[in-house]
Amino acid sequence: MAERALVCPQCNGPLSPGRFARSVVCSYCGATVTLDEASVEAARFRRAYEDWNTPARHGFTSWLEVAQTRWAPGPLLARGETCDVYAARRARWPSERALVKVLRDDAHEPLVDHEWTVLTELRARTPDAAAALLGRIPEPIVRGRVSNGAYAGRYVMVLRAPGGFRHTLDDVRRAFPAGIDPQSSLWVWRRILEVLAFLHERALAHGAVLPRHLLVEDGEHGLRMVGFSAADRPGAPLRTVVEDARAFYPPGPGGGTVSPRADVAMSARCLAFLLGGEPATGSVPTSVPAALAELVRETARADLDDAEGRLEAWPLRERLGTLAREVFGPPKFCPLVVPD
Numbered sequence: 001m002a003e004r005a006l007v008c009p010q011c012n013g014p015l016s017p018g019r020f021a022r023s024v025v026c027s028y029c030g031a032t033v034t035l036d037e038a039s040v041e042a043a044r045f046r047r048a049y050e051d052w053n054t055p056a057r058h059g060f061t062s063w064l065e066v067a068q069t070r071w072a073p074g075p076l077l078a079r080g081e082t083c084d085v086y087a088a089r090r091a092r093w094p095s096e097r098a099l100v101k102v103l104r105d106d107a108h109e110p111l112v113d114h115e116w117t118v119l120t121e122l123r124a125r126t127p128d129a130a131a132a133l134l135g136r137i138p139e140p141i142v143r144g145r146v147s148n149g150a151y152a153g154r155y156v157m158v159l160r161a162p163g164g165f166r167h168t169l170d171d172v173r174r175a176f177p178a179g180i181d182p183q184s185s186l187w188v189w190r191r192i193l194e195v196l197a198f199l200h201e202r203a204l205a206h207g208a209v210l211p212r213h214l215l216v217e218d219g220e221h222g223l224r225m226v227g228f229s230a231a232d233r234p235g236a237p238l239r240t241v242v243e244d245a246r247a248f249y250p251p252g253p254g255g256g257t258v259s260p261r262a263d264v265a266m267s268a269r270c271l272a273f274l275l276g277g278e279p280a281t282g283s284v285p286t287s288v289p290a291a292l293a294e295l296v297r298e299t300a301r302a303d304l305d306d307a308e309g310r311l312e313a314w315p316l317r318e319r320l321g322t323l324a325r326e327v328f329g330p331p332k333f334c335p336l337v338v339p340d
Contacts, residue, residue: 008033019048055091063091064100065148066156069141073100073150078168080212080227081242082108087161097161098141102154109155111229111240116143116157118204118231125202133198135162136191136224164218167338169211169274175338179276182288184334186324188216188274191223192267193317199231200260200313206231207238207258209266210245211273219335232258247280248273250304261304261311268299289327295319 006015013028023034055063055070063072074087083101090096103112119140126134139160146152169188172180180188192214199206206213207230215224230239236258241249250265269279275296277284282300284293302311324331 019044053092058091058093058095060091062150064146064150064152064156066146066158067142067144069158070149071098071100071158078212081240082111082229083157088158097163099138099159099161101157101159102151103156106155112143112155112157114239115229115231116140118228122199122202122204130198133195136195136198136222138224138226138228162224164220164222165215165224166218167216167336169214169216169270172216172336172338173211173273173276177276179285179288180274180336181334182275182292183324183328183332184336185271185275186292186320186328187221187334188214188223188336189267189271190317190320191221192225192270193264193313193320195223195225196260196263196267197313197317200263203233204231205234205258205260206263208240208242209263209270210242210248211270212242212245214270216336216338219337221333221335230258234259247278259304260313261302264311264313264316265300265302265304267313268296271296272300291323291327295323 006017007013008015008026008029008031010031010033011026011029013026015024015026015033017024017035021035023032025032051057053070055072060072063070065071070091071088072091074089076084077087077099078085080101082105083103086100086102088098088100090098101112103109119138122137123134123139141158141160143157144155146154146156167175192209196206196209206225206228208227209225210227213225213227215226217223230241232239234257238256238258248266248269250262268282272282272284273279275284275288277288277296279300282297284296288296299311299316304311
């Protein structure tokens with residue numbers, strides 16, 4: 001870069017512009033001098049960047065560094081099958097909210113890498129027209145081994161944290177042990193099926209549609225699906241099974257592989273659980289309208305090898321819309337308000 005003297009063109013007095021300033025007022029003659037925006041001294045830029053990227057300068061007392069990014073971990077949000085999940089913030093200002101998944105056992109590192117691959121490839125293969133549905137699945141930021149700070153040496157993945165999603169369906173069931181209102185359950189199931197249809201259209205199945213992997217939006221009708229370490233091409237063997245949630249996995253032929261039909265059957269088992277029933281059988285309390293109870297039971301217990309199309313996500317989502325109008329009348333806003 002060509003050197004330039006920072007002097008006033010009117011009186012030749014020295015100029016002292018602020019860092020990255022576009023103009024400066026000469027303290028000798030009062031002239032306003034516009035600076036060249038096309039060039040910035042590399043050394044000044046590096047100093048400014050390092051100042052900006054130093055957590056302590058922004059009041060952070062603890063942080064972790066992974067792949068040259070720095071994050072300040074907050075409270076523990078959840079303990080998954082392989083990772084502890086913490087709320088976090090980028091350790092600089094302006095900041096951003098994130099989730100940090102800290103792997104407990106290095107033997108499961110391939111699962112984290114697989115989840116990263118699935119999520120990044122899914123985003124790369126999604127056209128702009130369907131980008132809104134990407135907001136319903138995790139957005140990866142960075143992964144790798146922590147080089148400095150908190151959790152040094154541990155393997156982590158950092159994901160963007162959306163606002164308003166705090167409660168899993170496990171939390172909802174604990175808050176409503178007798179089950180939620182059946183009308184509210186319909187929008188939850190439809191949102192699950194919308195995400196599944198999005199995945200299945202891209203030749204991908206989730207493989208672990210469990211209450212702990214489904215988050216509902218506070219006071220709204222939004223839902224997010226997480227836990228993509230088992231996601232794979234249809235027909236692939238399941239990479240992992242959550243042992244304490246086996247009641248949600250379909251048994252028999254096809255039950256040990258990843259498939260769209262297994263995803264849909266698991267979604268029905270989640271609904272049975274949410275309604276206060278038994279996921280393994282799809283049975284629900286008698287307070288649930290008969291038509292909805294029958295559909296949940298039929299879908300939860302369906303043969304994965306059936307050829308009637310009962311286990312396709314989008315047709316089932318449309319069928320639910322018809323059932324909702326027949327049983328409950330015109331649509332209305334039925335959010336889930338979960339006590340903290």
